[in-house]
Amino acid sequence: MTDISAHPSGKRKTSSLLQLDARTKRRNAAERRFQIYGLVCIGIAMVALVMLLVSIFSGGASAFRQTFATFEMTLPAETLDPDGNRNPEEMAKVTTIGYQNVLRQGLVTAVRGANIVPEGMTDADITGMLSPEAAADLRNRVLNNPELLGQQVEIDALAHGRIDGYFKGRVTMQSAERDANVTPQRLQLAQAMADNGLMALRFNWGFVTKPDASDQRPEAAGLGVALLGSLYMMLVVLVLSVPIGVAASIYLEEFAPKNRWTDVIEVNISNLAAVPSIVFGILGLAIFINFFHLPQSASIVGGLVLTLMTIPTIIISTRAALRAVPPSIRDAALGVGASRMQAVFHHVLPLAMPGILTGTIIGLAQALGETAPLLLIGMVAFVRDYPDGPPAGLFDPASALPVQVYNWTQRADPAFVERSSGAIIVLLAFLLVMNAVAIILRRKFERRW
Amino acid sequence: MASDPHIHSAFDRDLEAVQAMIMKMGGMVEAAIADAARALETRDDELAEQVRRNDRAIDALEEQVNAECARLIALRAPIASDLRTVLTVIKIAGSLERCGDFAKNLAKRSSVLSQLAQIPGASLAIRRMARTVELQLKDALDAYIQRDATLAADVRQRDAEVDQMYNALFREFLTHMMEDPRNITACMHLHFIAKNIERVGDHATTIAEQVIYLVTGMMPEEARIKADKTAFAGGDE
Amino acid sequence: MNDMRIAERDVSTSETKITARDVNVHYGASHALKGVDVDILNGHVTAFIGPSGCGKSTFLRCLNRMNDTIAAAKVTGRIELDGENIYDPKVDPVQLRAKVGMVFQKPNPFPKSIYDNVSYGPKIHGLTRSKAELDEVVETALRKAALWNEVKDRLHAPGTGLSGGQQQRLCIARAVATSPEVLLMDEPCSALDPIATAQVEELIDELRSQFAVVIVTHSMQQAARVSQKTAFFHLGNLVEYGETGQIFQNPRDPRTESYISGKIG
Numbered sequence: 045m046t047d048i049s050a051h052p053s054g055k056r057k058t059s060s061l062l063q064l065d066a067r068t069k070r071r072n073a074a075e076r077r078f079q080i081y082g083l084v085c086i087g088i089a090m091v092a093l094v095m096l097l098v099s100i101f102s103g104g105a106s107a108f109r110q111t112f113a114t115f116e117m118t119l120p121a122e123t124l125d126p127d128g129n130r131n132p133e134e135m136a137k138v139t140t141i142g143y144q145n146v147l148r149q150g151l152v153t154a155v156r157g158a159n160i161v162p163e164g165m166t167d168a169d170i171t172g173m174l175s176p177e178a179a180a181d182l183r184n185r186v187l188n189n190p191e192l193l194g195q196q197v198e199i200d201a202l203a204h205g206r207i208d209g210y211f212k213g214r215v216t217m218q219s220a221e222r223d224a225n226v227t228p229q230r231l232q233l234a235q236a237m238a239d240n241g242l243m244a245l246r247f248n249w250g251f252v253t254k255p256d257a258s259d260q261r262p263e264a265a266g267l268g269v270a271l272l273g274s275l276y277m278m279l280v281v282l283v284l285s286v287p288i289g290v291a292a293s294i295y296l297e298e299f300a301p302k303n304r305w306t307d308v309i310e311v312n313i314s315n316l317a318a319v320p321s322i323v324f325g326i327l328g329l330a331i332f333i334n335f336f337h338l339p340q341s342a343s344i345v346g347g348l349v350l351t352l353m354t355i356p357t358i359i360i361s362t363r364a365a366l367r368a369v370p371p372s373i374r375d376a377a378l379g380v381g382a383s384r385m386q387a388v389f390h391h392v393l394p395l396a397m398p399g400i401l402t403g404t405i406i407g408l409a410q411a412l413g414e415t416a417p418l419l420l421i422g423m424v425a426f427v428r429d430y431p432d433g434p435p436a437g438l439f440d441p442a443s444a445l446p447v448q449v450y451n452w453t454q455r456a457d458p459a460f461v462e463r464s465s466g467a468i469i470v471l472l473a474f475l476l477v478m479n480a481v482a483i484i485l486r487r488k489f490e491r492r493w
Numbered sequence: 494m495a496s497d498p499h500i501h502s503a504f505d506r507d508l509e510a511v512q513a514m515i516m517k518m519g520g521m522v523e524a525a526i527a528d529a530a531r532a533l534e535t536r537d538d539e540l541a542e543q544v545r546r547n548d549r550a551i552d553a554l555e556e557q558v559n560a561e562c563a564r565l566i567a568l569r570a571p572i573a574s575d576l577r578t579v580l581t582v583i584k585i586a587g588s589l590e591r592c593g594d595f596a597k598n599l600a601k602r603s604s605v606l607s608q609l610a611q612i613p614g615a616s617l618a619i620r621r622m623a624r625t626v627e628l629q630l631k632d633a634l635d636a637y638i639q640r641d642a643t644l645a646a647d648v649r650q651r652d653a654e655v656d657q658m659y660n661a662l663f664r665e666f667l668t669h670m671m672e673d674p675r676n677i678t679a680c681m682h683l684h685f686i687a688k689n690i691e692r693v694g695d696h697a698t699t700i701a702e703q704v705i706y707l708v709t710g711m712m713p714e715e716a717r718i719k720a721d722k723t724a725f726a727g728g729d730e
Numbered sequence: 731m732n733d734m735r736i737a738e739r740d741v742s743t744s745e746t747k748i749t750a751r752d753v754n755v756h757y758g759a760s761h762a763l764k765g766v767d768v769d770i771l772n773g774h775v776t777a778f779i780g781p782s783g784c785g786k787s788t789f790l791r792c793l794n795r796m797n798d799t800i801a802a803a804k805v806t807g808r809i810e811l812d813g814e815n816i817y818d819p820k821v822d823p824v825q826l827r828a829k830v831g832m833v834f835q836k837p838n839p840f841p842k843s844i845y846d847n848v849s850y851g852p853k854i855h856g857l858t859r860s861k862a863e864l865d866e867v868v869e870t871a872l873r874k875a876a877l878w879n880e881v882k883d884r885l886h887a888p889g890t891g892l893s894g895g896q897q898q899r900l901c902i903a904r905a906v907a908t909s910p911e912v913l914l915m916d917e918p919c920s921a922l923d924p925i926a927t928a929q930v931e932e933l934i935d936e937l938r939s940q941f942a943v944v945i946v947t948h949s950m951q952q953a954a955r956v957s958q959k960t961a962f963f964h965l966g967n968l969v970e971y972g973e974t975g976q977i978f979q980n981p982r983d984p985r986t987e988s989y990i991s992g993k994i995g
Contacts, residue, residue, distance in 0.1 A: 301801065302801065370838070372834060372836055372838035373838060373840065373841075374799075375796070375832075375834055375838065376834065376838040376839070376840060376901070376904075377840070377850075378796065378799065378827065379794070379796070379827060379831065379832035379833075379834065379905065380827070380828075380831065380832075380850060380851035380854075380904055380905060380907075380908055381824055381825070381827040381828035381831075381851060381854065381855060381908055382824070382850075382854055383824050386854055390850070390854075391840055394841075395841060499928075500925065500928035500929055500931075500932050501928055501931060501932050501935070501955060502932060502935070503932075503935050503955075504955075563979060564975050564979060567954065567975070567978040567979045568954040568955060568974065568975060568978055569954070569955060570951055570954070
């Protein structure tokens with residue numbers, strides 16, 4: 045009888061199953077080690093995420109709260125409407141300075157009325173408690189509602205950025221002594237007003253809705269224009285890049301012959317996805333602004349540039365999604381006599397839809413966070429006016445969220461630090477909403493099969 | 494015939510068709526035996542001739558059954574009771590074909606006998622024996638149709654009866670031959686006829702055993718009573 | 731229009747439906763099918779058997795020009811459906827596939843409802859004019875596929891929720907709904923359990939009264955069970971073509987004998 049043992053040594057040591065041999069022990073240890081590596085990696089990622097979120101939220105959450113001075117006063121009709129016929133066009137002749145005087149009067153009266161004695165402070169000093177924006181706000185309010193004149197109204201005036209900083213702990217008595225914009229007396233007055241309920245930190249919708257403000261008025265700066273600009277750009281990107289990207293991928297994946305030309309195109313699309321975004325900015329500047337003479341800083345141009353940037357991402361993910369649809373589905377459709385196009389549009393595309401949506405959302409999210417190309421096409425400009433509603437508004441100057449963040453981090457006043465963190469929170473929230481919409485759409489498509 | 498239908502209805506149709514052939518064959522064989530016995534009794538040469546002709550149809554039918562069974566095995570790969578059905582069909586067809594041959598032999602001999610002097614009482618006894626065997630065969634086939642193992646066991650036991658009849662006839666023919674040597678030719682033929690009829694009984698028993706195998710999956714083991722003692726009866730007189 | 735709808739066609743007469751002469755298929759450099767001549771008869775199930783890569787599926791896919799979707803495949807020779815060459819440049823493969831339906835190896839229902847699966851073919855071919863007509867076509871097709879009783883209460887449930895055997899019968903119903911004249915089946919039972927297989931085979935046997943059925947199968951037993959004609963392919967050649975009973979009991983070619991008795995792969 046021949047020896048048919050599989051082991052060269054001729055025999056295999058027999059051992060108890062209850063006792064692990066050295067090989068098994070080594071193998072088990074290696075497996076445990078690998079699992080630990082994985083856990084460590086996940087841990088690092090989690091810690092990084094938590095640190096990011098903590099730093100952003102701890103720094104930025106306060107941006108949503110703002111110090112307001114709240115008091116009641118009668119709006120003097122004779123100063124604010126010298127002609128007396130309540131015509132907003134004529135009333136507009138009274139400038140912000142006039143309103144500032146009125147406000148000062150009201151604030152001083154309110155402070156005195158609360159039995160607070162502002163030591164060593166002139167009336168002009170007291171006006172410095174309020175933001176320069178407060179007078180402009182009041183003027184807009186009166187011009188919109190002329191009937192308020194002569195009536196007792198409640199004033200909600202933005203406090204000066206330094207006063208706001210005091211309540212948020214950014215400004216102290218010591219730092220105030222070295223500060224040209226604020227004095228310790230004003231901080232004491234602010235404290236006294238707060239004790240008397242004339243001043244308080246409140247949630248500030250203006251941060252999300254109001255336009256940007258100048259370097260001197262951080263308390264008035266808001267994200268309204270940037271938010272609208274980003275929204276418009278996303279609309280442009282969505283409307284342009286999804287149809288173009290999906291159509292291109294369907295053609296490449298389902299119809300195009302496989303030859304050298306399609307190979308070249310394929311390689312180029314992959315390369316395009318890896319091109320630095322600033323290059324797209326230069327392209328946009330050269331083509332859209334210098335050649336087509338589209339307006340600078342307009343969200344249409346930003347949208348077009350971001351579209352160029354997003355299309356490769358969408359094409360790549362869409363092609364992957366189309367390839368993931370089992371060929372048996374195409375066979376089935378062709379087998380019952382559907383044409384290629386019917387097979388694609390009736391069966392393949394709906395099945396690829398979740399994947400396409402994922403790619404689209406990744407592309408859009410990337411576009412939403414993109415700053416560099418927008419700087420080149422002038423979206424970094426300081427824009428105070430809201431763009432019109434679409435489509436005309438697409439050609440109006442606007443800002444964008446990431447550019448706004450970048451912009452604010454450049455500014456000198458420390459109050460902008462919290463505002464840029466706050467803007468990042470808004471940007472993240474925007475992203476979350478977009479993702480949520482994508483998830484809902486995915487669910488809807490997935491439920492069909 | 495089988496309990497539950499197959500999902501492949503064509504398989505059922507094939508199985509039924511082949512069993513229908515067996516039933517047809519059984520009927521032809523029964524008729525052949527009865528006719529042959531009647532031809533012997535009535536000295537009807539024409540009937541005897543017809544029995545001989547009919548045997549060709551029986552043989553052809555057996556071939557057809559075998560071919561159909563081969564096709565069934567090749568194409569349907571029968572298993573379990575289906576396999577037993579096909580196997581028993583082949584065996585039963587073989588038995589029936591042999592029975593047909595015996596009937597033909599009967600008919601041949603009856604043509605010869607009709608030229609010879611009659612042996613008193615012989616044809617009646619043969620007729621009675623043939624009828625018993627015929628009944629045995631019929632019951633065996635009924636047991637097959639109804640998948641009735643009890644009836645099959647009964648048929649198997651009844652073979653002893655035929656054997657006894659054969660023993661009695663054997664002695665009778667021996668007596669006739671000893672009485673008058675001129676009877677020898679006729680008695681020899683009659684003896685072969687009786688022997689052939691007895692053989693038909695044996696085949697009926699075989700069929701009954703096949704039925705038991707078909708129903709239970711096992712061949713009957715217990716010994717059955719053998720009553721054919723002629724092998725030992727040579728010189729006892 | 732109406733005669734296009736599923737009508738009880740009696741095709742039990744065994745006239746020739748498809749005639750293939752000297753069919754050659756090349757996949758790039760490889761010669762996948764070498765000079766195949768076959769006549770496919772109405773009212774018959776024709777089985778193609780042979781080892782993997784023998785060309786049986788390739789030939790099946792020539793019969794409704796599914797090979798067109800493979801760029802590298804080149805088909806020469808003549809394949810005639812009712813005397814018309816289906817490889818004639820004037821023939822539109824989409825129209826051909828409406829006449830020559832196909833069922834695939836893996837059950838591949840569309841990820842839609844049972845109703846949508848069956849009604850898809852009639853819809854894209856414009857075989858019905860009203861919802862009621864469409865309902866009728868769907869019911870008839872499902873009945874023909876022996877699936878109606880199992881799914882009539884859940885026509886709008888997803889087709890992918892059915893069991894494997896039911897899914898394959900759904901695919902058969904889908905193919906039947908366009909009222910084809912020939913039904914091609916590419917290993918329709920290879921993904922099914924024995925009972926589901928038996929059900930599909932029984933269905934194939936019933937369908938042959940209305941269509942010429944061609945089935946490719948790995949299982950010789952299946953070919954033996956369902957077909958009346960069997961073609962044995964080996965290395966791209968059609969080795970033997972004849973009555974199934976004859977092929978399985980008394981093959982003429984020693985290669986057929988070796989294959990069906992399990993002596994060559």
